[in-house]
Amino acid sequence: MTGQRTSRRTFLTSAAALATSVALVARPAISQFGPRVVVVGGGFAGASAARALRRADPRIAVTLVEANQTFTACPFSNGVIAGLRDLTAQQFDYDNVAADGIEVAINAANTVDPATRTVLLGNGQRLAYDRLVLAPGIDLRWDALPGYTEAAAEQMPHAWKAGAQTLLLRRQLEAMEDGGVVVIAAPANPFRCPPGPYERASLIAYYLKTKKPRSKLIVLDAKDAFSKQRLFQNAWAELYPGLIEWVSLSKGGKVTSVEVATKTLVTDFGTHKADVANVIPPQKAARIAEIAGVADRTGWCPIAPVTFESKLQPNIHVLGDATIAGGMPKSAFTANAQAKVCAAAVAKLLRGETPAEPKLINTCYSLVAPDYGINVAGVYRPVNGVLTEIEGSGGVSAADAPRAMRTLEATFANGWFKTITNEVFG
Amino acid sequence: MNATRMSAVVVVVLASIATAFAASEPPAGATSCSGCHPANAGVQSPVPPLAGKTAAEIVAQMQAFRAGQRSATVMDRIAKGFSDAEVQAIAAWYAQQH
Numbered sequence: 094m095t096g097q098r099t100s101r102r103t104f105l106t107s108a109a110a111l112a113t114s115v116a117l118v119a120r121p122a123i124s125q126f127g128p129r130v131v132v133v134g135g136g137f138a139g140a141s142a143a144r145a146l147r148r149a150d151p152r153i154a155v156t157l158v159e160a161n162q163t164f165t166a167c168p169f170s171n172g173v174i175a176g177l178r179d180l181t182a183q184q185f186d187y188d189n190v191a192a193d194g195i196e197v198a199i200n201a202a203n204t205v206d207p208a209t210r211t212v213l214l215g216n217g218q219r220l221a222y223d224r225l226v227l228a229p230g231i232d233l234r235w236d237a238l239p240g241y242t243e244a245a246a247e248q249m250p251h252a253w254k255a256g257a258q259t260l261l262l263r264r265q266l267e268a269m270e271d272g273g274v275v276v277i278a279a280p281a282n283p284f285r286c287p288p289g290p291y292e293r294a295s296l297i298a299y300y301l302k303t304k305k306p307r308s309k310l311i312v313l314d315a316k317d318a319f320s321k322q323r324l325f326q327n328a329w330a331e332l333y334p335g336l337i338e339w340v341s342l343s344k345g346g347k348v349t350s351v352e353v354a355t356k357t358l359v360t361d362f363g364t365h366k367a368d369v370a371n372v373i374p375p376q377k378a379a380r381i382a383e384i385a386g387v388a389d390r391t392g393w394c395p396i397a398p399v400t401f402e403s404k405l406q407p408n409i410h411v412l413g414d415a416t417i418a419g420g421m422p423k424s425a426f427t428a429n430a431q432a433k434v435c436a437a438a439v440a441k442l443l444r445g446e447t448p449a450e451p452k453l454i455n456t457c458y459s460l461v462a463p464d465y466g467i468n469v470a471g472v473y474r475p476v477n478g479v480l481t482e483i484e485g486s487g488g489v490s491a492a493d494a495p496r497a498m499r500t501l502e503a504t505f506a507n508g509w510f511k512t513i514t515n516e517v518f519g
Numbered sequence: 520m521n522a523t524r525m526s527a528v529v530v531v532v533l534a535s536i537a538t539a540f541a542a543s544e545p546p547a548g549a550t551s552c553s554g555c556h557p558a559n560a561g562v563q564s565p566v567p568p569l570a571g572k573t574a575a576e577i578v579a580q581m582q583a584f585r586a587g588q589r590s591a592t593v594m595d596r597i598a599k600g601f602s603d604a605e606v607q608a609i610a611a612w613y614a615q616q617h
Contacts, residue, residue: 145550217584426554433550452548452605456555456593470593472548472600486600490592500593501565505555505592512557519559 129153129441131222133202135159138413138428139228147437156196170255175296185518205385224457228412229379237375239350249370265369271305273368278348287320298333314346328461354488378415398475401435419480427455458506466502546608570616577610
Protein backbone atom coordinates (compact mmCIF):
# COMPACT_ATOMS: atom_id res chain seq x y z
CA MET A 94 0.00 0.00 0.00
CA THR A 95 2.94 2.30 0.59
CA GLY A 96 3.22 5.01 -2.07
CA GLN A 97 -0.25 4.37 -3.36
CA ARG A 98 -3.12 6.64 -2.85
CA THR A 99 -6.21 4.92 -1.66
CA SER A 100 -9.30 6.62 -2.96
CA ARG A 101 -12.00 7.33 -0.42
CA ARG A 102 -14.33 4.97 -2.26
CA THR A 103 -11.80 2.10 -2.20
CA PHE A 104 -11.15 2.62 1.46
CA LEU A 105 -14.81 2.65 2.35
CA THR A 106 -15.42 -0.50 0.35
CA SER A 107 -12.52 -2.37 1.90
CA ALA A 108 -13.43 -1.12 5.36
CA ALA A 109 -16.98 -2.35 4.90
CA ALA A 110 -15.71 -5.68 3.65
CA LEU A 111 -13.41 -5.96 6.65
CA ALA A 112 -16.22 -5.05 9.00
CA THR A 113 -18.42 -7.73 7.46
CA SER A 114 -15.92 -10.55 7.14
CA VAL A 115 -14.06 -10.07 10.39
CA ALA A 116 -16.61 -8.40 12.61
CA LEU A 117 -16.38 -11.33 14.96
CA VAL A 118 -12.61 -11.17 15.17
CA ALA A 119 -12.50 -7.41 15.67
CA ARG A 120 -14.79 -7.51 18.67
CA PRO A 121 -13.25 -7.29 22.13
CA ALA A 122 -12.42 -10.48 23.97
CA ILE A 123 -15.48 -10.32 26.18
CA SER A 124 -17.77 -13.20 25.50
CA GLN A 125 -21.07 -11.34 25.56
CA PHE A 126 -19.92 -9.32 22.54
CA GLY A 127 -18.79 -12.36 20.56
CA PRO A 128 -20.70 -14.76 18.36
CA ARG A 129 -23.33 -16.81 20.16
CA VAL A 130 -23.42 -20.59 20.03
CA VAL A 131 -26.15 -22.49 21.80
CA VAL A 132 -25.53 -26.17 22.52
CA VAL A 133 -28.58 -28.30 23.31
CA GLY A 134 -27.83 -31.47 25.25
CA GLY A 135 -25.22 -31.94 27.97
CA GLY A 136 -24.03 -35.48 27.27
CA PHE A 137 -20.73 -36.69 25.86
CA ALA A 138 -21.35 -34.80 22.60
CA GLY A 139 -22.88 -31.56 23.88
CA ALA A 140 -20.72 -30.92 26.95
CA SER A 141 -17.60 -31.77 24.90
CA ALA A 142 -18.69 -29.37 22.16
CA ALA A 143 -19.38 -26.52 24.59
CA ARG A 144 -15.96 -26.86 26.21
CA ALA A 145 -14.11 -27.31 22.90
CA LEU A 146 -15.82 -24.20 21.48
CA ARG A 147 -14.58 -22.09 24.37
CA ARG A 148 -11.08 -23.49 23.93
CA ALA A 149 -11.12 -22.98 20.16
CA ASP A 150 -12.06 -19.32 20.53
CA PRO A 151 -12.73 -17.74 23.93
CA ARG A 152 -14.69 -14.92 22.28
CA ILE A 153 -17.53 -17.28 21.47
CA ALA A 154 -20.38 -16.96 23.98
CA VAL A 155 -21.49 -20.52 24.64
CA THR A 156 -24.73 -21.52 26.33
CA LEU A 157 -25.28 -25.18 27.18
CA VAL A 158 -28.94 -26.13 27.51
CA GLU A 159 -29.57 -29.35 29.41
CA ALA A 160 -32.75 -30.58 31.07
CA ASN A 161 -31.08 -32.38 33.98
CA GLN A 162 -28.92 -30.97 36.75
CA THR A 163 -26.99 -34.24 36.89
CA PHE A 164 -25.77 -36.25 33.92
CA THR A 165 -25.95 -40.03 34.22
CA ALA A 166 -23.55 -41.76 31.83
CA CYS A 167 -24.64 -44.84 29.89
CA PRO A 168 -21.17 -46.38 29.35
CA PHE A 169 -20.42 -48.70 32.29
CA SER A 170 -24.07 -48.55 33.43
CA ASN A 171 -24.36 -52.27 32.61
CA GLY A 172 -22.02 -52.69 35.59
CA VAL A 173 -24.61 -50.94 37.76
CA ILE A 174 -27.30 -53.35 36.55
CA ALA A 175 -25.06 -56.30 37.45
CA GLY A 176 -24.39 -54.87 40.94
CA LEU A 177 -20.72 -54.20 40.18
CA ARG A 178 -20.82 -50.42 40.72
CA ASP A 179 -23.03 -47.69 42.13
CA LEU A 180 -25.10 -45.40 39.95
CA THR A 181 -23.30 -42.46 41.57
CA ALA A 182 -20.13 -43.59 39.75
CA GLN A 183 -22.02 -42.76 36.55
CA GLN A 184 -23.09 -39.27 37.61
CA PHE A 185 -21.55 -35.91 36.84
CA ASP A 186 -22.58 -32.29 37.33
CA TYR A 187 -21.88 -29.22 35.20
CA ASP A 188 -19.90 -27.13 37.72
CA ASN A 189 -16.60 -27.54 35.88
CA VAL A 190 -18.27 -26.92 32.53
CA ALA A 191 -19.69 -23.65 33.90
CA ALA A 192 -16.25 -22.77 35.31
CA ASP A 193 -14.96 -22.69 31.71
CA GLY A 194 -17.12 -19.60 31.15
CA ILE A 195 -20.01 -21.53 29.64
CA GLU A 196 -23.49 -20.45 30.60
CA VAL A 197 -25.26 -23.61 31.73
CA ALA A 198 -29.05 -23.38 31.44
CA ILE A 199 -30.71 -26.25 33.26
CA ASN A 200 -33.91 -26.30 31.29
CA ALA A 201 -35.69 -28.12 28.53
CA ALA A 202 -35.23 -26.88 24.97
CA ASN A 203 -38.85 -26.82 23.80
CA THR A 204 -38.59 -25.47 20.27
CA VAL A 205 -36.04 -24.31 17.75
CA ASP A 206 -36.91 -21.72 15.15
CA PRO A 207 -34.31 -21.89 12.35
CA ALA A 208 -35.78 -18.79 10.64
CA THR A 209 -35.17 -16.47 13.59
CA ARG A 210 -32.26 -18.57 14.93
CA THR A 211 -33.73 -18.91 18.38
CA VAL A 212 -34.22 -21.67 20.92
CA LEU A 213 -37.21 -21.45 23.25
CA LEU A 214 -36.65 -22.91 26.70
CA GLY A 215 -39.19 -24.47 29.03
CA ASN A 216 -39.11 -21.41 31.27
CA GLY A 217 -40.09 -19.15 28.36
CA GLN A 218 -36.58 -17.79 27.86
CA ARG A 219 -35.58 -17.30 24.23
CA LEU A 220 -31.93 -17.82 23.29
CA ALA A 221 -30.63 -16.33 20.04
CA TYR A 222 -27.79 -18.07 18.25
CA ASP A 223 -25.44 -17.53 15.35
CA ARG A 224 -24.92 -21.28 15.24
CA LEU A 225 -26.76 -24.01 17.09
CA VAL A 226 -25.29 -27.36 18.09
CA LEU A 227 -27.87 -30.07 18.75
CA ALA A 228 -26.59 -33.02 20.74
CA PRO A 229 -29.92 -34.32 22.03
CA GLY A 230 -29.24 -38.05 22.13
CA ILE A 231 -32.02 -40.51 21.50
CA ASP A 232 -35.69 -40.99 22.20
CA LEU A 233 -37.17 -44.45 22.56
CA ARG A 234 -39.86 -45.11 19.99
CA TRP A 235 -43.03 -45.85 21.92
CA ASP A 236 -44.87 -46.44 18.62
CA ALA A 237 -42.59 -49.16 17.27
CA LEU A 238 -43.28 -52.23 19.39
CA PRO A 239 -46.93 -53.05 20.13
CA GLY A 240 -47.55 -53.20 23.87
CA TYR A 241 -44.32 -51.44 24.77
CA THR A 242 -45.41 -48.07 26.14
CA GLU A 243 -43.84 -45.73 28.67
CA ALA A 244 -46.02 -47.37 31.32
CA ALA A 245 -44.87 -50.83 30.18
CA ALA A 246 -41.26 -49.74 30.68
CA GLU A 247 -41.97 -49.51 34.41
CA GLN A 248 -42.56 -53.29 34.37
CA MET A 249 -40.22 -54.29 31.57
CA PRO A 250 -37.40 -51.71 31.78
CA HIS A 251 -35.38 -50.62 28.77
CA ALA A 252 -32.54 -49.20 30.88
CA TRP A 253 -31.28 -47.61 27.65
CA LYS A 254 -31.14 -44.17 29.25
CA ALA A 255 -29.11 -44.48 32.42
CA GLY A 256 -30.73 -43.51 35.71
CA ALA A 257 -33.95 -44.71 37.31
CA GLN A 258 -34.41 -47.37 34.62
CA THR A 259 -30.93 -48.76 35.32
CA LEU A 260 -31.76 -49.16 39.01
CA LEU A 261 -35.18 -50.66 38.23
CA LEU A 262 -33.62 -53.42 36.14
CA ARG A 263 -31.03 -54.05 38.85
CA ARG A 264 -33.75 -54.35 41.54
CA GLN A 265 -35.74 -56.76 39.39
CA LEU A 266 -32.68 -58.99 38.96
CA GLU A 267 -31.99 -58.85 42.69
CA ALA A 268 -35.61 -59.78 43.45
CA MET A 269 -35.67 -62.68 40.97
CA GLU A 270 -35.43 -66.18 42.41
CA ASP A 271 -32.61 -68.51 41.47
CA GLY A 272 -33.73 -70.48 38.42
CA GLY A 273 -35.50 -67.54 36.83
CA VAL A 274 -35.46 -66.56 33.17
CA VAL A 275 -34.09 -63.18 32.08
CA VAL A 276 -34.98 -62.07 28.55
CA ILE A 277 -33.27 -59.20 26.72
CA ALA A 278 -34.91 -57.95 23.52
CA ALA A 279 -32.33 -56.29 21.25
CA PRO A 280 -33.41 -53.96 18.42
CA ALA A 281 -32.49 -53.80 14.73
CA ASN A 282 -29.82 -51.31 13.60
CA PRO A 283 -29.28 -48.43 14.05
CA PHE A 284 -29.46 -47.85 17.78
CA ARG A 285 -27.41 -46.33 20.62
CA CYS A 286 -24.34 -48.38 21.58
CA PRO A 287 -24.30 -51.34 19.16
CA PRO A 288 -22.40 -53.73 21.51
CA GLY A 289 -24.43 -52.58 24.53
CA PRO A 290 -27.09 -55.33 24.61
CA TYR A 291 -24.38 -58.01 24.49
CA GLU A 292 -22.22 -56.41 27.16
CA ARG A 293 -25.38 -56.26 29.24
CA ALA A 294 -26.13 -59.93 28.58
CA SER A 295 -22.54 -60.74 29.61
CA LEU A 296 -22.59 -58.82 32.89
CA ILE A 297 -26.08 -60.05 33.83
CA ALA A 298 -24.76 -63.57 33.13
CA TYR A 299 -21.84 -62.79 35.46
CA TYR A 300 -24.35 -61.78 38.16
CA LEU A 301 -26.48 -64.88 37.60
CA LYS A 302 -23.49 -67.22 37.57
CA THR A 303 -22.19 -65.85 40.88
CA LYS A 304 -25.52 -65.23 42.67
CA LYS A 305 -28.28 -67.28 40.95
CA PRO A 306 -26.52 -70.07 39.03
CA ARG A 307 -29.67 -72.04 38.10
CA SER A 308 -31.01 -69.09 36.09
CA LYS A 309 -30.99 -68.60 32.34
CA LEU A 310 -30.63 -65.63 30.01
CA ILE A 311 -32.15 -65.40 26.53
CA VAL A 312 -31.31 -62.64 24.05
CA LEU A 313 -34.06 -62.21 21.46
CA ASP A 314 -32.48 -60.30 18.61
CA ALA A 315 -33.96 -58.45 15.62
CA LYS A 316 -30.61 -58.97 13.84
CA ASP A 317 -28.61 -61.88 12.45
CA ALA A 318 -25.27 -60.34 13.39
CA PHE A 319 -24.02 -57.95 16.06
CA SER A 320 -21.01 -55.91 17.12
CA LYS A 321 -17.96 -57.90 18.34
CA GLN A 322 -20.11 -61.02 17.88
CA ARG A 323 -17.34 -63.61 17.67
CA LEU A 324 -15.54 -62.17 20.69
CA PHE A 325 -18.72 -62.10 22.75
CA GLN A 326 -19.77 -65.61 21.77
CA ASN A 327 -16.29 -67.03 22.41
CA ALA A 328 -16.29 -65.41 25.84
CA TRP A 329 -19.81 -66.64 26.63
CA ALA A 330 -18.76 -70.22 25.81
CA GLU A 331 -15.69 -69.83 28.01
CA LEU A 332 -17.18 -67.96 30.97
CA TYR A 333 -20.90 -68.77 30.97
CA PRO A 334 -21.39 -72.13 29.24
CA GLY A 335 -25.08 -72.97 28.81
CA LEU A 336 -26.24 -69.79 30.52
CA ILE A 337 -26.80 -67.42 27.57
CA GLU A 338 -28.96 -68.33 24.60
CA TRP A 339 -28.82 -65.90 21.66
CA VAL A 340 -31.76 -66.16 19.26
CA SER A 341 -31.06 -64.46 15.93
CA LEU A 342 -33.59 -62.82 13.61
CA SER A 343 -33.63 -65.79 11.26
CA LYS A 344 -34.17 -68.17 14.21
CA GLY A 345 -37.20 -66.18 15.35
CA GLY A 346 -35.51 -63.64 17.59
CA LYS A 347 -37.41 -60.52 16.53
CA VAL A 348 -39.87 -59.43 19.21
CA THR A 349 -43.07 -58.27 17.51
CA SER A 350 -45.11 -57.37 20.61
CA VAL A 351 -45.02 -57.58 24.39
CA GLU A 352 -47.65 -58.40 27.01
CA VAL A 353 -46.87 -56.46 30.13
CA ALA A 354 -49.18 -58.22 32.61
CA THR A 355 -47.46 -61.57 32.06
CA LYS A 356 -44.01 -60.26 31.06
CA THR A 357 -44.34 -62.12 27.80
CA LEU A 358 -42.36 -61.34 24.65
CA VAL A 359 -43.99 -62.43 21.41
CA THR A 360 -42.07 -63.36 18.24
CA ASP A 361 -43.25 -64.77 14.92
CA PHE A 362 -41.98 -68.15 16.11
CA GLY A 363 -43.55 -68.26 19.59
CA THR A 364 -43.68 -66.62 22.98
CA HIS A 365 -41.16 -66.24 25.79
CA LYS A 366 -42.34 -65.67 29.35
CA ALA A 367 -39.76 -63.82 31.41
CA ASP A 368 -39.17 -63.36 35.11
CA VAL A 369 -37.18 -60.26 34.24
CA ALA A 370 -37.67 -58.68 30.80
CA ASN A 371 -35.32 -56.00 29.49
CA VAL A 372 -36.84 -54.57 26.32
CA ILE A 373 -34.52 -52.34 24.30
CA PRO A 374 -36.92 -50.82 21.79
CA PRO A 375 -36.19 -49.13 18.44
CA GLN A 376 -34.94 -45.56 18.76
CA LYS A 377 -34.69 -42.24 16.95
CA ALA A 378 -33.02 -38.89 17.40
CA ALA A 379 -34.52 -37.06 20.39
CA ARG A 380 -37.64 -35.02 19.67
CA ILE A 381 -36.00 -31.60 19.53
CA ALA A 382 -34.20 -32.77 16.36
CA GLU A 383 -37.54 -33.35 14.67
CA ILE A 384 -38.87 -30.00 15.95
CA ALA A 385 -35.78 -28.22 14.58
CA GLY A 386 -36.29 -29.90 11.21
CA VAL A 387 -32.94 -31.70 11.21
CA ALA A 388 -34.27 -35.28 11.39
CA ASP A 389 -35.21 -37.05 8.16
CA ARG A 390 -37.84 -39.73 7.60
CA THR A 391 -35.66 -42.35 9.26
CA GLY A 392 -35.89 -40.38 12.51
CA TRP A 393 -32.13 -39.67 12.47
CA CYS A 394 -30.17 -36.59 11.37
CA PRO A 395 -28.11 -36.39 8.16
CA ILE A 396 -24.98 -34.24 8.54
CA ALA A 397 -22.09 -32.93 6.44
CA PRO A 398 -19.07 -34.73 7.84
CA VAL A 399 -16.53 -31.88 7.87
CA THR A 400 -18.65 -29.49 9.93
CA PHE A 401 -21.46 -31.73 11.24
CA GLU A 402 -23.83 -29.09 9.91
CA SER A 403 -27.28 -30.47 9.22
CA LYS A 404 -28.01 -31.32 5.60
CA LEU A 405 -31.57 -30.10 6.22
CA GLN A 406 -31.12 -26.81 8.12
CA PRO A 407 -28.29 -24.27 7.78
CA ASN A 408 -26.49 -23.02 10.91
CA ILE A 409 -27.58 -26.07 12.92
CA HIS A 410 -24.96 -28.72 13.66
CA VAL A 411 -25.91 -32.16 14.99
CA LEU A 412 -23.68 -34.48 17.01
CA GLY A 413 -23.57 -37.87 18.63
CA ASP A 414 -26.20 -40.59 18.77
CA ALA A 415 -28.80 -38.46 16.93
CA THR A 416 -26.75 -38.36 13.70
CA ILE A 417 -26.45 -40.47 10.61
CA ALA A 418 -22.66 -40.54 10.72
CA GLY A 419 -21.75 -43.05 8.03
CA GLY A 420 -19.54 -45.77 9.49
CA MET A 421 -19.22 -44.17 12.93
CA PRO A 422 -21.22 -46.05 15.57
CA LYS A 423 -23.40 -44.34 18.17
CA SER A 424 -20.91 -44.39 21.05
CA ALA A 425 -19.70 -41.96 23.73
CA PHE A 426 -16.21 -41.94 22.19
CA THR A 427 -17.68 -41.07 18.79
CA ALA A 428 -19.82 -38.32 20.33
CA ASN A 429 -16.79 -36.77 22.05
CA ALA A 430 -14.61 -37.03 18.92
CA GLN A 431 -17.31 -35.52 16.71
CA ALA A 432 -17.84 -32.69 19.20
CA LYS A 433 -14.20 -31.63 19.08
CA VAL A 434 -14.14 -31.68 15.26
CA CYS A 435 -17.44 -29.79 15.08
CA ALA A 436 -16.31 -27.16 17.60
CA ALA A 437 -13.14 -26.45 15.61
CA ALA A 438 -15.23 -26.18 12.43
CA VAL A 439 -17.84 -23.89 14.02
CA ALA A 440 -15.12 -21.59 15.39
CA LYS A 441 -13.65 -21.34 11.88
CA LEU A 442 -17.01 -20.77 10.22
CA LEU A 443 -17.73 -17.95 12.67
CA ARG A 444 -14.44 -16.35 11.61
CA GLY A 445 -15.34 -16.73 7.96
CA GLU A 446 -12.70 -19.42 7.41
CA THR A 447 -12.96 -22.82 5.76
CA PRO A 448 -12.74 -25.83 8.10
CA ALA A 449 -10.08 -28.42 7.29
CA GLU A 450 -11.00 -32.00 6.45
CA PRO A 451 -11.03 -33.98 9.70
CA LYS A 452 -10.15 -37.48 10.77
CA LEU A 453 -11.97 -39.12 13.64
CA ILE A 454 -11.39 -42.15 15.84
CA ASN A 455 -13.83 -44.37 17.66
CA THR A 456 -12.81 -46.77 20.40
CA CYS A 457 -15.31 -48.84 22.28
CA TYR A 458 -14.60 -51.31 25.06
CA SER A 459 -17.08 -53.88 26.33
CA LEU A 460 -16.76 -55.83 29.55
CA VAL A 461 -17.73 -59.49 29.32
CA ALA A 462 -16.76 -59.90 32.98
CA PRO A 463 -15.24 -57.41 35.42
CA ASP A 464 -11.73 -58.57 34.43
CA TYR A 465 -12.44 -59.51 30.81
CA GLY A 466 -12.55 -56.72 28.20
CA ILE A 467 -12.86 -56.67 24.42
CA ASN A 468 -12.83 -53.70 22.07
CA VAL A 469 -13.52 -52.35 18.63
CA ALA A 470 -11.84 -49.32 17.06
CA GLY A 471 -12.14 -47.41 13.82
CA VAL A 472 -10.55 -44.43 12.05
CA TYR A 473 -12.83 -42.39 9.78
CA ARG A 474 -12.63 -39.61 7.22
CA PRO A 475 -15.16 -38.04 4.86
CA VAL A 476 -15.36 -39.79 1.47
CA ASN A 477 -17.95 -38.37 -0.92
CA GLY A 478 -19.73 -36.69 1.96
CA VAL A 479 -19.90 -39.80 4.17
CA LEU A 480 -17.74 -40.61 7.19
CA THR A 481 -16.01 -43.76 6.00
CA GLU A 482 -13.74 -46.17 7.84
CA ILE A 483 -10.20 -46.11 6.47
CA GLU A 484 -9.40 -49.33 4.72
CA GLY A 485 -6.93 -51.54 6.55
CA SER A 486 -7.49 -49.81 9.89
CA GLY A 487 -9.76 -50.54 12.81
CA GLY A 488 -11.57 -53.73 13.72
CA VAL A 489 -11.97 -55.79 16.87
CA SER A 490 -9.53 -57.28 19.39
CA ALA A 491 -7.65 -60.37 18.21
CA ALA A 492 -9.83 -63.46 18.69
CA ASP A 493 -6.89 -65.58 19.83
CA ALA A 494 -5.49 -63.11 22.38
CA PRO A 495 -4.41 -64.68 25.69
CA ARG A 496 -6.52 -64.14 28.80
CA ALA A 497 -3.93 -61.70 30.16
CA MET A 498 -4.74 -59.40 27.25
CA ARG A 499 -8.46 -59.51 28.13
CA THR A 500 -7.59 -58.49 31.69
CA LEU A 501 -5.50 -55.63 30.31
CA GLU A 502 -8.38 -54.59 28.04
CA ALA A 503 -10.68 -54.43 31.09
CA THR A 504 -8.11 -52.20 32.82
CA PHE A 505 -7.95 -49.98 29.74
CA ALA A 506 -11.74 -49.85 29.63
CA ASN A 507 -11.82 -48.50 33.18
CA GLY A 508 -9.10 -46.00 32.32
CA TRP A 509 -11.06 -44.88 29.27
CA PHE A 510 -14.16 -44.11 31.35
CA LYS A 511 -12.14 -42.03 33.82
CA THR A 512 -10.33 -40.19 31.03
CA ILE A 513 -13.31 -39.32 28.89
CA THR A 514 -15.54 -38.28 31.78
CA ASN A 515 -12.68 -36.14 33.08
CA GLU A 516 -12.34 -34.43 29.71
CA VAL A 517 -16.09 -33.88 29.34
CA PHE A 518 -17.14 -33.07 32.93
CA GLY A 519 -13.99 -32.83 35.08
CA MET B 520 -3.39 8.60 11.50
CA ASN B 521 -4.93 8.73 8.04
CA ALA B 522 -7.46 6.29 6.76
CA THR B 523 -4.99 4.26 4.72
CA ARG B 524 -2.60 3.78 7.59
CA MET B 525 -5.42 2.90 9.90
CA SER B 526 -6.74 0.20 7.57
CA ALA B 527 -3.21 -1.15 7.19
CA VAL B 528 -2.90 -1.42 10.98
CA VAL B 529 -6.23 -3.22 11.14
CA VAL B 530 -5.06 -5.69 8.50
CA VAL B 531 -1.80 -6.36 10.36
CA VAL B 532 -3.59 -6.90 13.67
CA LEU B 533 -6.13 -9.23 12.09
CA ALA B 534 -3.41 -11.18 10.30
CA SER B 535 -1.54 -11.72 13.55
CA ILE B 536 -4.71 -12.93 15.28
CA ALA B 537 -5.33 -15.36 12.43
CA THR B 538 -1.73 -16.62 12.70
CA ALA B 539 -2.09 -17.14 16.45
CA PHE B 540 -5.14 -19.33 15.88
CA ALA B 541 -3.56 -21.19 12.98
CA ALA B 542 -0.49 -22.07 15.07
CA SER B 543 -2.57 -23.76 17.78
CA GLU B 544 -4.87 -25.59 15.41
CA PRO B 545 -4.71 -29.36 15.86
CA PRO B 546 -4.04 -31.40 12.71
CA ALA B 547 -6.54 -33.96 11.41
CA GLY B 548 -7.17 -36.73 13.90
CA ALA B 549 -5.32 -35.13 16.82
CA THR B 550 -8.29 -34.19 18.96
CA SER B 551 -9.71 -37.73 19.01
CA CYS B 552 -6.69 -39.01 21.00
CA SER B 553 -7.77 -37.40 24.29
CA GLY B 554 -10.76 -39.75 24.42
CA CYS B 555 -8.26 -42.27 25.87
CA HIS B 556 -5.00 -40.34 26.45
CA PRO B 557 -5.68 -38.07 29.45
CA ALA B 558 -5.55 -34.36 28.62
CA ASN B 559 -5.50 -33.40 32.30
CA ALA B 560 -3.25 -34.44 35.15
CA GLY B 561 -4.52 -36.71 37.90
CA VAL B 562 -6.57 -39.14 35.80
CA GLN B 563 -6.03 -42.77 36.80
CA SER B 564 -5.44 -44.62 33.55
CA PRO B 565 -2.81 -47.00 32.19
CA VAL B 566 -2.88 -44.92 28.98
CA PRO B 567 -0.14 -42.23 29.02
CA PRO B 568 -0.79 -38.54 28.28
CA LEU B 569 0.56 -37.36 24.92
CA ALA B 570 1.18 -33.70 25.68
CA GLY B 571 4.82 -32.99 26.34
CA LYS B 572 6.15 -36.17 24.73
CA THR B 573 8.70 -35.50 22.00
CA ALA B 574 7.50 -35.74 18.44
CA ALA B 575 10.15 -38.38 17.72
CA GLU B 576 8.87 -40.55 20.57
CA ILE B 577 5.25 -40.40 19.38
CA VAL B 578 6.25 -41.12 15.77
CA ALA B 579 8.39 -44.10 16.82
CA GLN B 580 5.59 -45.60 18.92
CA MET B 581 3.02 -45.14 16.16
CA GLN B 582 5.35 -46.81 13.65
CA ALA B 583 5.91 -49.71 16.05
CA PHE B 584 2.15 -50.11 16.58
CA ARG B 585 1.48 -50.00 12.86
CA ALA B 586 4.17 -52.54 12.07
CA GLY B 587 2.91 -54.87 14.80
CA GLN B 588 6.23 -54.58 16.64
CA ARG B 589 4.62 -53.41 19.84
CA SER B 590 1.92 -55.29 21.73
CA ALA B 591 -1.27 -53.26 21.90
CA THR B 592 -4.84 -53.38 23.19
CA VAL B 593 -6.15 -51.05 20.46
CA MET B 594 -3.40 -48.80 19.03
CA ASP B 595 -2.30 -51.40 16.45
CA ARG B 596 -5.63 -50.94 14.66
CA ILE B 597 -5.82 -47.16 15.15
CA ALA B 598 -2.23 -46.55 13.95
CA LYS B 599 -3.07 -48.21 10.64
CA GLY B 600 -5.57 -45.42 9.94
CA PHE B 601 -2.89 -42.70 9.72
CA SER B 602 -0.21 -41.93 7.11
CA ASP B 603 3.38 -41.04 8.01
CA ALA B 604 2.69 -37.37 7.31
CA GLU B 605 -0.42 -37.39 9.50
CA VAL B 606 1.42 -39.09 12.35
CA GLN B 607 4.23 -36.54 12.12
CA ALA B 608 1.79 -33.63 12.19
CA ILE B 609 -0.07 -35.05 15.20
CA ALA B 610 3.21 -35.80 16.99
CA ALA B 611 4.54 -32.30 16.36
CA TRP B 612 1.31 -30.77 17.67
CA TYR B 613 1.28 -32.82 20.87
CA ALA B 614 4.95 -32.06 21.45
CA GLN B 615 3.95 -28.37 21.62
CA GLN B 616 1.13 -28.89 24.13
CA HIS B 617 1.84 -28.46 27.82
